[in-house]
Amino acid sequence: MKFSPWSKDAALVVLATLREEKGPVLMALQALQNEFGYVHDEAVGVVASYFNKSRADVHGVLTFYHDLRTVPPSDNQISICVAEACQAVGSRQLEKDVKAKFGAEVHDGYCFGNCALGPCAMVNGAILGRASVDKIAKARA
Amino acid sequence: MKIYVPSDSAAISVGANEVAEAIASKVHDATIIRNGSRGALWLEPMVEVETSKGRIAYGPVSVEDIDSLIAADFAHGGAHQLALGLTDEIEWLATQDRVTFKRVGIIDPLSIADYEAHGGLVGLRRAISLTSHAIIDEVTESGLRGRGGAGFPAGIKWKTVAGAVSDQKYICANADEGDSGTFADRMLIEGDPFTLIEGMTIAAIAVGATEGYVYVRSEYPYAISTLQKAIDIAHAFGWLGSSVLGSSHAFELKIRVGAGSYVCGEETAMLESIEGKRGVVRAKPPLPALEGLFGKPTVINNVSTLSSVPAVMADGAAAYKARGVGRSLGTQVFQLAGNIKRGGIVEKAFGVTIDEIINGYGAGTLSGNPVRAIQIGGPLGAYFSKSQFDTSLDYESMLAAGGMLGHGGIVVFDESVDLAAQARFAMSFCALESCGKCTPCRIGSTRGVETIDLIIQGVKVEENKKLLLDLCEVMTDGSLCAMGGLTPMPVKSAMLNFPEDFTGEVSRR
Numbered sequence: 001m002k003f004s005p006w007s008k009d010a011a012l013v014v015l016a017t018l019r020e021e022k023g024p025v026l027m028a029l030q031a032l033q034n035e036f037g038y039v040h041d042e043a044v045g046v047v048a049s050y051f052n053k054s055r056a057d058v059h060g061v062l063t064f065y066h067d068l069r070t071v072p073p074s075d076n077q078i079s080i081c082v083a084e085a086c087q088a089v090g091s092r093q094l095e096k097d098v099k100a101k102f103g104a105e106v107h108d109g110y111c112f113g114n115c116a117l118g119p120c121a122m123v124n125g126a127i128l129g130r131a132s133v134d135k136i137a138k139a140r141a
Numbered sequence: 142m143k144i145y146v147p148s149d150s151a152a153i154s155v156g157a158n159e160v161a162e163a164i165a166s167k168v169h170d171a172t173i174i175r176n177g178s179r180g181a182l183w184l185e186p187m188v189e190v191e192t193s194k195g196r197i198a199y200g201p202v203s204v205e206d207i208d209s210l211i212a213a214d215f216a217h218g219g220a221h222q223l224a225l226g227l228t229d230e231i232e233w234l235a236t237q238d239r240v241t242f243k244r245v246g247i248i249d250p251l252s253i254a255d256y257e258a259h260g261g262l263v264g265l266r267r268a269i270s271l272t273s274h275a276i277i278d279e280v281t282e283s284g285l286r287g288r289g290g291a292g293f294p295a296g297i298k299w300k301t302v303a304g305a306v307s308d309q310k311y312i313c314a315n316a317d318e319g320d321s322g323t324f325a326d327r328m329l330i331e332g333d334p335f336t337l338i339e340g341m342t343i344a345a346i347a348v349g350a351t352e353g354y355v356y357v358r359s360e361y362p363y364a365i366s367t368l369q370k371a372i373d374i375a376h377a378f379g380w381l382g383s384s385v386l387g388s389s390h391a392f393e394l395k396i397r398v399g400a401g402s403y404v405c406g407e408e409t410a411m412l413e414s415i416e417g418k419r420g421v422v423r424a425k426p427p428l429p430a431l432e433g434l435f436g437k438p439t440v441i442n443n444v445s446t447l448s449s450v451p452a453v454m455a456d457g458a459a460a461y462k463a464r465g466v467g468r469s470l471g472t473q474v475f476q477l478a479g480n481i482k483r484g485g486i487v488e489k490a491f492g493v494t495i496d497e498i499i500n501g502y503g504a505g506t507l508s509g510n511p512v513r514a515i516q517i518g519g520p521l522g523a524y525f526s527k528s529q530f531d532t533s534l535d536y537e538s539m540l541a542a543g544g545m546l547g548h549g550g551i552v553v554f555d556e557s558v559d560l561a562a563q564a565r566f567a568m569s570f571c572a573l574e575s576c577g578k579c580t581p582c583r584i585g586s587t588r589g590v591e592t593i594d595l596i597i598q599g600v601k602v603e604e605n606k607k608l609l610l611d612l613c614e615v616m617t618d619g620s621l622c623a624m625g626g627l628t629p630m631p632v633k634s635a636m637l638n639f640p641e642d643f644t645g646e647v648s649r650r
Contacts, residue, residue: 023417030400032357057418064419065400067359075467083321083570084563085552089507090480094191110403112360113324114151115552116182116477116484125362129154140560 003037003072008046010035015050024051025061029068038069075138077104078108079122080131086118087112094119097133102140143217145189145196146169147246149178149331151324156203158184163207163233164188167218179246179333180486181233189228192218198225233483233502238464240472241449244324245332251370256335262386264454268343269388273303276347280450284470289315289406289443290518290547290623292469292536295450298440300432302348305438310350312341313415313434313441316357317363317406319400322478322520322550326444329474330357330364333448334371338394340447342385342441343454344394344407353392354434355444356400356411366399369396403520403574407622408441409593410576420574422622443548444627466492478554479515480506491535499553501531510555514639516563518547520570521627522531523634524560536598543634544629560639564632565593571628582625585616589632599645606636606643 003093004010018024028047029039039062048055062068078096079085099106100120114120117129123139145590146152146161173417178185187200188210198217206223213221225231239245243450248255250568256262268276272432278536281296284564302310314337318326330337341353358367372394375381397415405414409423412434432441449471453461462470469491475498482504489498499512506512514524517534523544525532532542539546554563574580592609596602613629620626636643 015149018478023415026400026414027397027417029400060419060532061417064421065402067399067401081321084479084520084566085322086552086564087548087563088552100231109228110401111319111323112150112153113318113322113364115322115324115479115550116481117151117154117185118479120154127150127154127363136147 006036006040011046022041038072074105076105081109081113081120085115087120091119143177143191145174147178148175151182152178152185153637155185159204160186160202163204174249176473177245177250181483190216196228197507198228199223237488238472239488240452250332264451265339265342268346268454269515273347279458283453283461288445288526299347302440307438309437311434311439312344312350314355314444314447316355316444319403319406320548320550322552323476325474325550327361327364327475329448331367336448338375340450342392343450346390351391353394353413354397356397372566404576404624419577447629466535473549476550477503480555481539481553482507492533495532496530506555508555513556514554514558516552518545519550522547523630526638560595560635560642564635568629581616602645
């Protein structure tokens with residue numbers, strides 16, 4: 001996944017598209033992450049002043065949601081579903097094996113709604129059913 | 142000729158896109174339609190071809206099968222080892238009672254013409270011709286209850302919102318389908334999004350709302366994309382906007398995307414999240430029906446509830462409530478998941494037994510080993526043992542059996558499951574996902590993990606089991622919402638139904 005390098009000017013362009021939205025803070029942080037790959041430290045102040053919120057409000061939202069990150073992501077994003085339906089078909093072992101191979105690229109996911117064809121993984125935004133280390137490695141390439 | 146290859150994300154997860162590409166590149170005179178999934182997920186990717194006798198299915202199809210399918214003239218229904226016969230005659234599908242899911246997998250999800258050809262918009266057109274009072278009466282009379290898990294009568298909720306006086310009201314569809322083992326909302330949105338939009342439009346007309354939001358979880362990127370396209374198409378069609386199908390009603394619809402928080406499936410946390418805030422649960426009262434989104438009267442229903450409304454309005458309350466048992470009327474879209482041979486969507490009238498679903502439709506486990514436990518109703522639902530398989534799947538029977546139906550997800554585990562580990566997972570998931578507002582949930586879940594760890598390690602087992610049950614009672618009675626209040630359900634049911642896993646013998650397996 002390719003992202004733009006962080007800049008305040010580019011961030012303001014993104015925020016301008018949300019000017020008319022009601023309750024825009026979460027949407028704004030999601031939009032900035034989609035653009036830059038993460039929410040830059042400086043973004044908290046930028047979002048706060050743009051939408052006339054306190055920095056504490058924005059920081060609170062940023063730190064509540066698992067999806068939002070404050071450091072740039074690795075080149076590949078692998079999520080292994082570790083919720084019950086995938087546990088029932090071996091996702092705990094799969095998670096260990098995939099983490100051993102791809103380390104910090106791997107995150108726990110909690111259900112991608114593919115519970116009849118588990119274990120399920122999401123590799124760079126693409127869904128993978130009946131996932132295995134080999135399938136994940138192939139999708140990652 | 143028409144060839145159907147599902148674009149449902151479950152089908153995509155096992156190669157449907159590659160199959161569609163291979164067919165497009167090799168069968169030049171084919172019109173490929175990317176339908177939703179019929180719900181027989183173990184047959185995906187299931188390719189269908191239109192013939193004079195009806196649609197004929199092949200599956201599960203992989204890219205490697207395409208050449209032999211072409212050699213067998215599959216496009217005209219030729220014989221092949223993957224041939225399943227007429228789709229409508231596949232027993233697994235033919236014995237179901239599809240009401241909410243009647244169009245899913247059959248139509249092109251983004252064609253209003255196809256939607257209307259299969260009974261779409263009949264309910265909305267009828268609603269437009271009725272008074273608010275008459276629509277709400279019809280929905281109340283149908284017995285339709287909230288499919289998100291709470292089972293609250295939809296008509297009564299609507300009546301409260303309709304009776305509230307306000308300059309602005311909202312309709313919110315909860316598509317934060319975070320329960321493991323559930324995927325009905327996702328499949329409906331990907332396979333028949335106009336049904337959800339129609340249900341929301343009817344709700345809006347009934348209560349006098351002009352704006353709606355669908356809160357979809359970020360884990361469902363394919364559903365978000367399909368729903369946005371459907372909303373745009375409905376706008377261009379004159380369905381959404383300032384005049385719904387030429388009537389005096391206005392209705393605008395927007396998507397809000399979640400950000401990976403399970404508790405945002407709780408209705409008041411969802412409202413906070415739509416408002417762009419932390420997904421912290423609100424105390425009730427005030428009810429969201431009176432003070433909901435942005436402080437205004439708001440209907441909040443699950444996707445499956447709202448998507449059942451068009452059928453209620455089109456066919457009438459009597460037809461809907463002719464199905465089901467007791468106070469559980471109509472159909473439930475069961476989702477069969479986990480270690481299961483034939484998983485997918487089974488829509489049946491309430492009152493079908495666990496055994497009929499697991500062993501009848503499911504045909505046992507994927508691993509081939511005996512079933513040991515099933516969890517019904519998501520991470521907050523109870524673990525049942527085989528001795529309870531004759532329980533009827535309806536709201537009241539499930540409650541009486543010490544569980545809950547929830548959103549209708551059924552997760553199957555084989556003999557390798559360790560129920561102490563599952564109970565620990567329930568507590569640790571609660572600790573991870575608690576919004577933090579109330580103490581029993583925020584702190585209790587962490588203490589729960591620690592106590593279960595002691596039991597697993599064999600430390601003062603009897604004492605710690607008592608302590609754990611006491612903690613469960615505090616969480617059940619003292620938590621603000623279902624997150625903390627129901628986390629004890631999987632824990633206690635695991636202890637009760639599988640006591641042999643809580644003896645503290647670490648090496649028992």
